[in-house]
Amino acid sequence: MGQNLSDHPLAIPDNRLQILINQIKDYQITHGSLIKLLPGVNNNEESPVQSVPVGVAVFPTPWPRELFERATEIQQAFNELYIRISEDPKWLGDVLVDLRRSDSFTQKLWRIWEAVSEEQKGEEGRTNLGIFRSDYMLHDRRGDGQELDIRQVEFNTFSVAGGTHGNIVGNMHRHLCRTGAFDAENTTAGKTNQCKLENLPINDTIKGIVAGLKAAHEAYGPARSSDVSATAMLMVVQPHNINICDERPLEYALWDQSPSIPCYRVVFSDEVLERTSLTADKLLLYHPPHTAQPVEISVVYFRAGYDMHEYTDAGIKARYLLDRSRAIICPSILSHLATFKKVQQALCVPGAVERFLPDEKARLVRATFSAILPMDEESRLGQYARELTQDSVRAIDYILKPSLEGGGHNVYGIDIVPFLAKVHKRRWAQYILMECIRPPKIDNILLTGRGVYQGPVVSELGMFGTCLWMSDVGDGVEILRNECAGWSFKTKAADVDEMSVVKGYGCFDCPYLTV
Amino acid sequence: MGQNLSDHPLAIPDNRLQILINQIKDYQITHGSLIKLLPGVNNNEESPVQSVPVGVAVFPTPWPRELFERATEIQQAFNELYIRISEDPKWLGDVLVDLRRSDSFTQKLWRIWEAVSEEQKGEEGRTNLGIFRSDYMLHDRRGDGQELDIRQVEFNTFSVAGGTHGNIVGNMHRHLCRTGAFDAENTTAGKTNQCKLENLPINDTIKGIVAGLKAAHEAYGPARSSDVSATAMLMVVQPHNINICDERPLEYALWDQSPSIPCYRVVFSDEVLERTSLTADKLLLYHPPHTAQPVEISVVYFRAGYDMHEYTDAGIKARYLLDRSRAIICPSILSHLATFKKVQQALCVPGAVERFLPDEKARLVRATFSAILPMDEESRLGQYARELTQDSVRAIDYILKPSLEGGGHNVYGIDIVPFLAKVHKRRWAQYILMECIRPPKIDNILLTGRGVYQGPVVSELGMFGTCLWMSDVGDGVEILRNECAGWSFKTKAADVDEMSVVKGYGCFDCPYLTV
Missing domain, CATH: 3.30.1490.50 (Glutathione synthase lid domain)
Structure with a gap:
């Protein structure tokens, strides 16, 4: 039975109602369409969606301005490095040789790549989109806080998260700063503090990531299948995701572009198999539940498919289906494999970075390596x-x-x-x-998912990059677009090893840029 | 002891830390800086702020386009009517004569007005700001749905709420509409539904209210006190407010203006008495906790002080202090009294509306009266x-x-x-x-604070207006600005009398404009 609303001009089938209700809830919790639950005031009711704020630092945590700028400046070199790694299956295959033997996850991804690559042999250049994040901590070289430098923790190429949360929390710290909330004249400690807006960098990461996705969508161009008239983006997501506030605003921002870029979510892997198909020309079609008319997919943006356990038979099938299509895949399988820690280690070997980048860029990149x-x-x-x-x-x-x-x-x-x-x-x-990495410790107050913490903290700066390139053009790669796309900044208690925000340890934060 | 964060350049006194933490939580829940709590996934932790989405309708509820437009078009006439009532203490005093005798709330407000008015006798014209909302339901005149009209439920002049929620939920329905979430081809009911964006009116109420506040701030002009250099707005709020998502975005939007309009919150009544003072010239100063330097208040925006129980001795003192200042008060005491139901009744008496408005406008206004x-x-x-x-x-x-x-x-x-x-x-x-009022009933699905409801519903359209006027100019009033400022649309189960969203009955919604 369809949702038969007497006299109402709208109704949808029953099986879509729960989806619609989930969409509504997600929109509400990402737009502040909420009522606070206050103990003793209105918290006696059962409630259909609850939510809690993501962990945040109360005060922005100091970070040297020069080292923030350095991380910004080298992002394009890092983007280029990982573009070139993603286009060098020979090198990547050698680096991963042990894992391809011993690790079933690597095996599965590598085999999908081999099958796709075999199938695409001789085809014209494919366009690729990268949304990357390079994470750094401060390293206190002498142990006395006098010689600080940045050290790369890891480089992420797959489903990089935190851009939206980082953006919102950055905006929050700037808002609180301008209201004077961080200022104090003659505290009992006898100090006068004033937080200046110019010390808190503007965070525009949502815009940055969306600009990357949009560039790829435009590079794909109009629909090529004769059966459809429209193109759209596909965001591949996990079921039961608790971190939707980081994903949904990107999707809303795409729809908000002018002209609007439709972006549909599909759950990995079942819904991918159920709702997408390939034409004879391997164009990727998405069949929305609300209409018999399919749309052609320009860009597949993975926010799922990074966990080993997702690669069941259906998972492998879904990934293979998407990767062999003519849609722009973000990221490609080789870009995905490039994020493995083994690659980071291999890049430490003398000559490795230099294989991909000219000496000057290589030197800057290498200076951040532990x-x-x-x-x-x-x-x-x-x-x-x-x-x-x-x-x-x-x-x-x-x-x-x-x-x-x-x-x-x-x-x-x-x-x-x-x-x-x-x-x-x-x-x-x-x-x-x-x-x-031995970061300097500084005191702060954190509102974590596990309660309020006050004490020494350490921070991690995540620099976002987006890039678009064509593979197999002549004798190499053509880089079409290469941008630094914003940042996230996370802080945790110094004695905790995990930075996971979702698990309640890490907190989003904003650097307080110092001289 | 101040928040003594070792080595951190920022710290504030202990007594301000909880305030800062509350500011952070409010910012987060109004900006989607949240983690969803999913049963069995991450809901075992104790959590510092929980929140639930405000009640919303799943499908936008039908409302005739012509009657939506009529409510928009008559808003300026209603604004003008209530401006003129607010400037006619003789008429208002007569209308409220019974209440001034028998009701202590009316007595208190009237006495504050008398004291202020006595004090201000002979002073030059004062500027006043009104943020109003006129509420309508559909009235089914013949009982067969063939002759629908709008009927005014009430006219609100004090602390009108729902503008932000209405704006966000309107955006939500428009977003869902463009994604096809409301569409169905060949439902089992055999119908094809398509929700068109042009049937869902754009909601820009946040912008509308903020434009009204901004106009008043600008009309006030630069600081007049020689002791201060800056002006700011004051939002007077209730303690323990669960509906901060409706207030805070207005405040953030003021700070976001260019140039920024500082807007500080003070709790009625203790914090008003503690943090504000009058100069010898009755300029209103606000003393922020973060600096010894006061700011001069341009506009006092009341979002508290509407409940009888708020008028303790301290409450009366606070209201009197603010009203006798030279700041623009939104609303003035007479505007506040004009919202009493007794006034609405008095306006039904033949000739009453005509006392204030020319015949043509009076006729349009009167056509909405029950x-x-x-x-x-x-x-x-x-x-x-x-x-x-x-x-x-x-x-x-x-x-x-x-x-x-x-x-x-x-x-x-x-x-x-x-x-x-x-x-x-x-x-x-x-x-x-x-x-x-006998509204037609139509089926819909509501996600209320009390669970999911499916069945007949009735809606209420709230039309917002903002206006700015000078009293006692020559022989009357000079209207400086008079605008329709957006709308909210609320829907409830047809058999429930209360529309209160906060109590979990009413739901925010968007009209689906029909022919």
Whole structure:
């Protein structure tokens, strides 16, 4: 039975009503269409959607202006580096050789790439979109706060998040600053504080990411299939996502473009298989639930498909279907693989960055690297790393990370020796060993998902980049667009290892730029 | 002890930290800086602020386009009517004569006005700001849906709410419409539905209200006190407000103007007394907590002070202090009193509207009136109304309302006879009797604060107006600005009498304009 609203000109089938209600809830919680629940006032009712604010820092956390600007300035070089890595399957294949043997996730992605690549052999150049984020911490080289520098924590190419939250929280700190909320004259500590707006950089990351998506949509051009008249973007999302406030505003901003860029969400993987199809020419069609008329997809923007467990048979099928289409995929499988920690380690090897970038750019990029060692059995560095991780004193300065992408699953300092004792030596090559970054600690107050924290904190600056390039053009790559697209800034308690905001540790923040 | 953050360039006194944290939470819930709480995923943590979406209609509810436009077109006439009522203390005093005798709230407000008016005698013209909302329902004149008209429910002059929520929910319905979320081809009901964007009017109420506030701020001009260099607006708010998502965006939008208009919140009444003062010239100064330097207040925007219980001794003192200042008060006490239901009833008397407006405008305004009867002992109409309320059959077509302002406390139809039996006849004059509006019923689905409702609904259109005028100029009033400033649209279950959104009955909605 359809939603049969007597006399109402609108109605939809029952099975779409719950979807519509979820869309409404998401719109509301991302636009402040809310009633506060106050204990004792109105919190006795059962309520259909609850939400809590994302973790935030109360005061913006200091960060040297020069090092903020440096991270901005080298973003284009990093974009270019990862574009070129994504277009060098030979190098990437060699770097991932151990993982392709021992890790089923890498195997699955690599096989999808091989199948797609075989199928596309000889085809004209494909356009690719990258939305990247390079994460940095401050590194206190001498341990006395006198020689600070930035060190890259990781480089993300897949489903990079935090752009929207970072934007909103940056706006929040700037708003509070202009109201005087951070100022105090003659505090009992005897100090006069004044927060100046010019010390809080403007955050325009939503605009930056959307500009990247829009450029790709425009590069795709008008619909090519004779059956359809319109193009649209597809955002591939996870089911039961609690972080929709980071995704939805990008989607709304696309619809808000002039002319409007339709952006439809599909859940990975079932809904992808159910609602998309390929034409004979491998054009990607999306079949919306509200009309029999399909639309042609210009850009596939992945915000799902980064977790091993998503690659069931259906997941592999869905990813393969999207990747072999003529839509612009963000990111391509090779760009996805380029985010694996193993690649970050391989780039530390002398000559590796220089393979992709001219010397001057390579030098700037390399200056942000921490020492990262492989954990393989064969190489000299691998043997050195294996030795190091058996010595509980020397291991203190290192982090053991899985070679794959994403945060979490890291093993820190003193935990490394006992952890490896439980892992078969054959599997050690699935890790890399990274020298700890030693950030200066400064006090702040954090409103985390786990309560209020006051004490020493450390921050991480995430610099966003968007880029568009054509592969296989003549003897290489043609970079069509390469931009720095904004930033996010996260802060956590200094004694907590995890920066995850969703798990309630990390907090969004804004740098307070100091001399 | 101040917030002594070691090495951090910022810190504020302890007693301001909780205020800052509340500001942060409000910013977050009004900007979608949130994490959804999903049962079984992340809802096991204790959380510092929870919130739920405001009630909304799933589908926009039909409303005739012509009647939407009529409400828009007559708003300026209504603004003018209430400007002129606010400047006619003689007429207003006569209308409220019973209440000034029997109702302590009216007494208190009237005495504040008398004191202020005595003090200001002979002073040059004062500028006044009005932010009004006229509420309408559809009236089905013949009971068969063939002859629909709009009928005014009430006219609000004090702390009119819902502009922000209405704006956001209007945007939401337009967004959902453009994505096809309301469309269905060949539903099992066999109908094809398509929601067209042109049937959903654009809602720009936040902009409209802010433009009104800004015009007043600019009319005030630069600071006049020699001690201060800056002017700012003051928003007077209630403590423990759960509806901050309706207020805060107006404040943020003021700060976002170029140049920025500072807008500070003060809680009525304690914080008003603590943080504001008058100079010898009766300029209103606000003393922010973050600096020793006061600012001069251009506009006082009341979003508190409408409830009887707020007028304690401190409340009276606070209201008096603000009203006798040279700041532009929104609304003035007489504008406030003009919103009392007794005034609405008095305007129904032939000749009353015509006292204030030329005949053509008066006719348009009067066409929206329902019959409203006084309940006094003396007048012929009052005697008729008293008879009527003793007859349970005839009483069914009426609503008994307190003569004061605001929603709630109404007594409907069959409840009137038993209700009055418990009220002393001497106090009957504190009520007015209004003929019921008979709206057509149409089905819809509502996501209310009390759960999902599907069934017949009725809607209420609230038309916003802002106006600026100078009193006591020559022999009358000079209207400086008179605008329609947007709308809100609320929908509730047809069998529920209350429209209150905060109590979980009413839902924000968008009219679906029909031919």
